[in-house]
Amino acid sequence: MSSPNASSVITRFAPSPTGFLHIGGARTALFNWAYARGRQGKMLLRIEDTDRERSTEAAIVAILDGLKWLGLTWDGEAVSQYARADRHREVANELLKRGKAYYCYCTPQELEAMRAKAEAEKRPIRYDGTWRDRDPSTAPAGVKPVIRFKAPQEGETVIEDNAQGRVVIPNKDLDDLIILRSDGNPTYNLSVVVDDHDMGISHIIRGVDHLTNAARQTQIYLAMGWQVPSMTHVPLIHGPDGAKLSKRHGALGVEAYRAMGYLPAALRNYLARLGWSHGDEEIFTTEQLVEWFDLKALGKSASRFDFAKLENLNGHYIRHTPDAELLQHLLAFMPFAEGGPALLARTDDAMKSKLLKAMPGLKERAKTLVELLKGAAFLYAARPLPMDDKARQIVADGGIATLAALTPVLAGTTEWTAPALEAAVKAHAEQTGIKLGKFAQPLRAALTGTSTSPGIFDVLDVLGREESLARIADLTKD
RNA sequence: GCGCCCUUCGUCUAUCGGUUAGGACGGCAGCCUUUCACGUUGCAAAGACGGGUUCGACUCCCGUAGGGCGCGCCA
Known part of the structure; x- marks a missing residue:
């Protein structure tokens, strides 16, 4: 499956369809995309839908839609991770055969008790290895086992990260993670390793929240004798208040940014400047981003999302977009605007030419498409005019x-x-x-x-x- | 609690041992002006703290404080 050209760059964006494409994911996709495009490589798309409970079709549609709106194209068909479960099971069994994994008969209740006890005793919360060396013949009847990875207990696991540098994690702090659930379905860390390997991924670029996973995944690569891809963990984007940009704290899907009237090009430019820089360059085209983007220029610290700056950038993009092109953006935006659909219905050719004619004056004073549309309202107004x-x-x-x-x-x-x-x-x-x-x-x-x-x-x-x-x-x- | 990581103007960042610590957004003041914008000029604004190393540290090392991420039969 991997490319014959060993030096070719293959990145991937691997969202889980449990929600919409949030801003952090969008930036991760942007980086993967820019890196691949800048090196004649490919960016693959994999939907991590192994959590059957929470994955939804609506989320998949929203994510693909969001990527398309942002102008981030991927190569080939989107891969469903769940569809590859057989292969993941195959690797889990291979690991079993190699003595790198084992059956564990602990029930979820027992594990919960184990965690509670550890917490009460202020000990690290980890699986205690009960079944690591225990004879499976002593297994309790009626309990379906999971398969656990037999993680090394001595030494340390090293991640040579392009953004974070050399990260060393003591193996004693990494427990034996479950790779195959009791229902026979694979879990994330196994699936990711198998897929990234099979898909020939050369560079993994994702959020730092995956750094610990990177260590566990590295152990799996090593256990299978596979080459570990080049890893890059980018710092996270926080909310304006510095708190994390989680789903419940107002994290917005990219479609929300579309509805707020931001131009994809402006959002790309803004996102690119979060955690990455090219000297003092602030405003640059997507072509320049592709040309300049480099893993080495990535920062390490988290950044805050600043709407004021995004808005300023967006205003710049609106002002510099040719009138006819901007009109197309406005038209495409209207279905998502408040009161937009009604106006769109009234936008005939005559109105379009009025909009086009008024565009130079209109775009000069709009920072978003929302403002642009608002500024154009007088063209639509019927006599006698409502007055503010x-x-x-x-x-x-x-x-x-x-x-x-x-x-x-x-x-x-x-x-x-x-x-x-x-x-x-x-x-x-x-x-x-x-x-x-x-x-x-x-x-x-x-x-x-x-x-x-x-x-x-x-x-x-x-x-x-x-x-x-x-x-x-x-x-x-x- | 344990592990890993981070820390330069309010915010995003530049700096890769020697700079008046630069730029951008935002803020403030002025100019432009038919409104609002745009544009433009200027101003204020930063190396968390404490130790080292060095002729010389924002840059290297150690510690402290603060913050983040992770520690699921989630991804």
């Missing part, structure tokens, strides 16, 4: 008189374009000696129903002569 408090205030504050005085100026402008309208209004301002700003705000209120918008002459332009004049007339006619 500030707009109402402006109108009430002498705005109507200003608008009335402005109406003939606008109506008399032969060419309805932003520059022509601006020239006309400025001329009027000069004649009357009133500052331009005095005209702009009432106009903005009348045309958009808010106090903020793109440049007011651009707004007049996109809205068109008829609609603009009508919106103004709605306020001045009575």
